Amino acid sequence: MSTKVMHHRPLNFWERIYVPEVARGLWVTSRHFARNLFIHTAHRLGLLKHLQAAVTIQYPEEVRPYAERLRTRHRLTQREDGSPRCVACMMCETVCPAKCIYIVAEEDPDPNIEKRPKSFDIDLGVCVYCGYCVEVCPEDAIRMDTKIMNIASYSREGMWYNMDRLLHPEKEGDVLLKPKT
Numbered sequence: 109m110s111t112k113v114m115h116h117r118p119l120n121f122w123e124r125i126y127v128p129e130v131a132r133g134l135w136v137t138s139r140h141f142a143r144n145l146f147i148h149t150a151h152r153l154g155l156l157k158h159l160q161a162a163v164t165i166q167y168p169e170e171v172r173p174y175a176e177r178l179r180t181r182h183r184l185t186q187r188e189d190g191s192p193r194c195v196a197c198m199m200c201e202t203v204c205p206a207k208c209i210y211i212v213a214e215e216d217p218d219p220n221i222e223k224r225p226k227s228f229d230i231d232l233g234v235c236v237y238c239g240y241c242v243e244v245c246p247e248d249a250i251r252m253d254t255k256i257m258n259i260a261s262y263s264r265e266g267m268w269y270n271m272d273r274l275l276h277p278e279k280e281g282d283v284l285l286k287p288k289t
């Protein structure tokens with residue numbers, strides 16, 4: 109595969125002395141400010157409704173609606189008795205391109221089910237949110253539909269999601285960032 113070398117245009121004299129570019133930037137910002145102020149004022153008066161103005165969303169107190177198919181924090185689905193639907197087939201662990209799923213299987217006491225996970229961990233600090241684990245699962249046992257986005261943590265350990273966290277996403281306080289439905 110050949111490498112494409114990008115050559116940047118050299119700065120001209122006016123760009124090198126910066127002041128005209130700073131003034132140009134200020135002009136662009138001021139123009140947007142004046143336009144938004146004018147249109148929002150007109151909207152308040154019931155005018156120019158066909159024109160859109162910029163809106164500031166007060167994140168995280170306010171969250172814009174998420175798309176239905178948005179991939180958010182993982183969860184493990186449960187059977188009616190509360191046990192995980194996962195049968196520890198290891199397909200998600202195998203397909204995961206980031207290699208961040210760790211499953212330990214054990215025999216299931218139910219003779220109709222071969223295996224169950226003894227432990228099921230995902231390192232979300234490494235996950236790339238591709239959704240392959242969800243797509244490959246034959247049991248619909250893992251989903252990325254919690255609509256939970258604030259998975260940041262001050263430690264690497266905080267990004268480690270064990271089976272309890274995956275089975276009970278509602279236990280954690282991060283539902284705050286769910287959009288209003």
Ligand code: SF4
Binds near residue numbers: 204205230237
């Ligand atoms: S979303 Fe992708 S990277 Fe993340 S755990 Fe699933 S398969 Fe792995």
Ligand code: SF4
Binds near residue numbers: 199248
């Ligand atoms: S693919 Fe589904 S059933 Fe198989 S180990 Fe992963 S979550 Fe469990």
